[in-house]
Amino acid sequence: MRVSSQGVTVVALLADPDAPTEIAQRMARILPARLADKSGQGRRFDVEVVSEPFTAGTEDPPTLMRRIMDRGRAESWDIVVALTDLPLHSHGRKVVVDLSHEHGLALLSLPPLGGLRLQRRARRAVEEAVLSLAGPRATGAEGPPQNQPLLGPFVSRLAPVHPGQVGEEETADLRYVVSGPRGYLRVLVGMVRANRPWRLVPGLSKALAAALATGAVATVNSTIWSLAESLSTPRLVIATVGSVALMTGWLIVDAQLWHRSAEVSPEARQRARLYNASTVMTVGIGVLVCYGGLIVINLVWALFIVNDRVFASVTRTPLHATEYLTLSWFVASVATVGGALGSGLESDEAIRAAAYSKREQERRHMLQNDHGD
Numbered sequence: 532m533r534v535s536s537q538g539v540t541v542v543a544l545l546a547d548p549d550a551p552t553e554i555a556q557r558m559a560r561i562l563p564a565r566l567a568d569k570s571g572q573g574r575r576f577d578v579e580v581v582s583e584p585f586t587a588g589t590e591d592p593p594t595l596m597r598r599i600m601d602r603g604r605a606e607s608w609d610i611v612v613a614l615t616d617l618p619l620h621s622h623g624r625k626v627v628v629d630l631s632h633e634h635g636l637a638l639l640s641l642p643p644l645g646g647l648r649l650q651r652r653a654r655r656a657v658e659e660a661v662l663s664l665a666g667p668r669a670t671g672a673e674g675p676p677q678n679q680p681l682l683g684p685f686v687s688r689l690a691p692v693h694p695g696q697v698g699e700e701e702t703a704d705l706r707y708v709v710s711g712p713r714g715y716l717r718v719l720v721g722m723v724r725a726n727r728p729w730r731l732v733p734g735l736s737k738a739l740a741a742a743l744a745t746g747a748v749a750t751v752n753s754t755i756w757s758l759a760e761s762l763s764t765p766r767l768v769i770a771t772v773g774s775v776a777l778m779t780g781w782l783i784v785d786a787q788l789w790h791r792s793a794e795v796s797p798e799a800r801q802r803a804r805l806y807n808a809s810t811v812m813t814v815g816i817g818v819l820v821c822y823g824g825l826i827v828i829n830l831v832w833a834l835f836i837v838n839d840r841v842f843a844s845v846t847r848t849p850l851h852a853t854e855y856l857t858l859s860w861f862v863a864s865v866a867t868v869g870g871a872l873g874s875g876l877e878s879d880e881a882i883r884a885a886a887y888s889k890r891e892q893e894r895r896h897m898l899q900n901d902h903g904d
Contacts, residue, residue, distance in 0.1 A: 539575045539577050540566075540575065540577070540610065541576075541577050541579065541607060541608050541610070542562070542566070542576055542579070542612065542661055543578075543580075543581055543603070543608040543612070544559060544580045544581065544657070545581050545583070545602060545611055545613040546580060546581070546582050546583075546614045546615075547582075547583075547586055547614065547616060548582055548584055549616070550725050550727070551614040551616050554649070554650055555582075555614055556580050557650060558650070558653065558654040558657060559578045559580050561654075562578045562654070562658070563575070563576045563577060563578050566578075566658060566662065566665075570665060585599065585613060585615075590617055590802075592619050592629050592701075592703070592706075593621075593698065593702065596629055596631060596638055596701065596703050597702055599611055599638060600631070600636055603634070609665075610635045610637075610661055610665060611635065611636050612639060612657050613638045614639050614657075615638070615640055616641045616721075617642075618642045618643070618721075618802070620798055620801070620802060621706065621708070622696045623797070623798060624695050624696070624708035624710050625640075625642075625643055625708055625709050625710065625714055626638075626640050626643070626708055627639070627643045627707045627708060627709055628640070628660060628707050629705075629706050630663060630703060630704065630706070631703050634702065636664070637657075639653070639656055639657065641653060641721060642717075642718045642721030642722045642724075642725060643692075643709050643714065643717055643718050643721060644656065644717075644721055645717045645720050646723060646724030647720075649721070692709055693708065693709075694706065694708075695707060715805070719805065719808055719809055722805070722806075722809035723809050723812045723816065728812075728814070728816035728820070729820055730817075731813070731814065731820070732817060732820050732821055735782075735821070737873055738870045738871070738873045739821065739870060739873075740873065741872060742821070742866040742867060742869050742870030742873065743828065744869070745866040745870070746862050746866035746869075747832060749862045750829055750832050750833050750858070750859075753845045755858070755861065755862060756842055756846050757845060759854075759857050759860075759862070760846045760848050760854065760857070762861060767864075770864040771863075771864055774865075774867035774871075775815065775818050775819060777867070777871050778821075778867050778870060779811065779814050782814050782818070783810060783811070783814055788810050788814070789810070790803050790806040818867070821870065822863055822867055825862075825863040825866050826860060826863045829858075829859040829862045829863055830855060830859040833858055833859055834855060837850065837855075837858070
């Protein structure tokens with residue numbers, strides 16, 4: 532690791548666009564002081580954030596490390612830490628971080644950090660990586676220094692990090708990975724977090740308009756009143772699950788969100804399963820948020836429009852709070868089915884933009900172009 536002539540270690544955070552850039556920019560405000568405090572010996576750090584799609588066209592860690600190395604050589608950076616929201620795989624394992632002490636490089640994949648407290652975990656991971664790369668190398672030794680600390684504080688014991696296999700020809704000399712069901716779950720949750728499923732709600736304006744119109748009409752329909760009163764709680768739950776599953780499946784099929792890998796290797800199939808699972812969870816969470824919003828809107832509309840005497844004469848049941856809630860719940864299921872039909876008016880691009888992070892959109896667009904060629 533080289534140090535600039537002014538005695539300041541220049542750290543570049545090379546981040547993919549969208550979420551990784553936002554995370555890098557937030558941590559850059561406090562990172563210099565934290566690094567200086569943890570490193571001691573009066574060392575100073577200068578942190579720069581560079582946002583560019585360095586992962587474009589590849590998910591291969593060795594290729595990405597070579598790109599980062601070439602990018603660092605073109606600048607006056609002492610250490611380069613690259614952040615991406617793509618899940619990276621190597622030798623059947625899910626990569627958390629790759630380190631090259633010889634070149635002062637680190638590649639950090641955000642999904643293995645999980646979906647909760649992501650900013651804090653990412654900052655701690657970057658701190659550990661920078662301090663490791665800025666530390667003294669063992670004299671005459673190859674690879675990482677012998678006193679290299681284990682990069683583990685940024686993940687919980689539920690998803691332990693352990694060293695992974697590094698090829699002899701790779702730029703990295705140290706790799707940490709997660710594996711097993713708990714590691715898979717952590718990566719999956721991290722991918723869903725990167726997709727920000729709550730953005731699906733404003734992104735489906737036509738589908739929501741159809742759902743709201745369906746709900747408004749259904750709320751004043753006497754047949755719906757009778758059905759809502761006759762349904763038990765288990766049947767209402769089944770209606771909820773069915774309507775949410777219908778809209779989720781329709782969105783995935785209609786917008787062609789299902790990932791099909793042209794490769795036949797076990798690693799490629801594993802990646803395809805991971806991407807598809809994250810798609811189902813992302814869209815499903817987004818639809819559930821929409822469903823919850825429909826219940827609230829339908830409840831307000833019912834309180835305003837439904838006449839208690841007319842309701843009682845049709846259903847032979849007094850209109851109390853329980854009846855309002857039951858009606859709104861059932862109407863939300865009906866409206867969700869109407870929203871699924873209305874989603875056909877949305878363009879595939881609009882649905883993809885609502886369901887995926889910017890980086891994931893670019894990745895899928897490139898895959899489509901490759902298949903088209």
